[in-house]
Amino acid sequence: MRLKAYWLRAVESNRDPGITIKPFILTGPPRSGTSLLSALLTRKPNVVVVNEPVVVGDPLMARGQPAQLLRGYMNSIARQIVTRGTVPTKVDQKDPSRPTTDTAHRGSVRRDVKIDIDQSQPLCVGVKHPISFMEFLGELVEGWPELKVIILARDPVLTIRSWRETKYGWQPGLDDPSQGIWRRMYDEVPADASPLAKRAHLWKLLVERGERYRASHPSQVTIQRYEGLLADPAATMARLFTHIGASNPNEPTDVSDVRPQQHTDYKGFTDEEVRMIQSICGETDKRTRA
Secondary structure, eight states, rough: OHHHHHHHHHHTTOOOSSSSSEEEEEEOOSSSSHHHHHHTTTTTTTEEEOOOSOOOHHHHHHSSOOHHHHHHHHEEEEEEEEHSSSSEEEEEOTTTSBBBBBBBHHHHEEEEEOOOOTTSSEEEEEEOHHHHHHHTTHHHHHTTTTOEEEEEEOHHHHHHHHHSSTTTTTTTTTOOOOOOOGGGGGGGTTTTTTTHHHHHHHHHHHHHHHHHHHHOOTEEEEEEEEHHHHOOHHHHHHHHHHHTTTTTTSOOOOOOOOOOOSSOOOTTTTTHHHHHHHHHHHHHHHHOOO
16 A cells, blocks of 8 residues: 555656656566566666566556656656665565566565666656556557657567466466456457467457557657567667667667577477467567567
């Protein structure tokens, strides 16, 4: 409740943060590599990413004005950075000085971590959350024209495999529509589909939602494939830094430790299951890889 109240108070306390901010969100289907990308983004000076605030969806839904609430929250984060020199985020459980690159596998804790910024320069403030921001993507993009959006997508079979094999299990509980903020999406997922097919339809729904808003708001929304990030991390990061308005976007950043993460094959699925997932997601998968 305390964390939810903190989000809700952000609207009323939407004061000037004392620095020019360039806001962005990082989102996409869960287990698409957003934690890794968050860690890479924070390597650029004056770029900050809050990795998965504890409470996001319920406050965004509570007031019916998610863009205004998110703006207030980001301003509060910027004020904390300016006044305290810290930012609240998820960090690696074994090395709290580093942002976590894989929330489920490496383990993470939420901490206020120290950060140094140049207050004479704009601050790119990002918040990363896979499902909550996809749920409210339309309201956020249309309600806040200055907001930039990065949507990360990954091979649907590998994404669904990771859903099944990590601590998240079969979240968000698609077989129980009363669970979680995903409930607004249930009408778009076939009720009579198998559990595996429901996950495939959910991946398709989320990525196509991103495609729709990229088409209608091309200056705000970009879709990045995880596979492209791994294939050419330097060029990918330069493009994303340009998108969010970071200073010197083409200046090289250290990406030497970028390696393929978990789940690089279709182990655990039968050929029939792979064909089923690809029959649902295949065209969307191909479009976003192009």
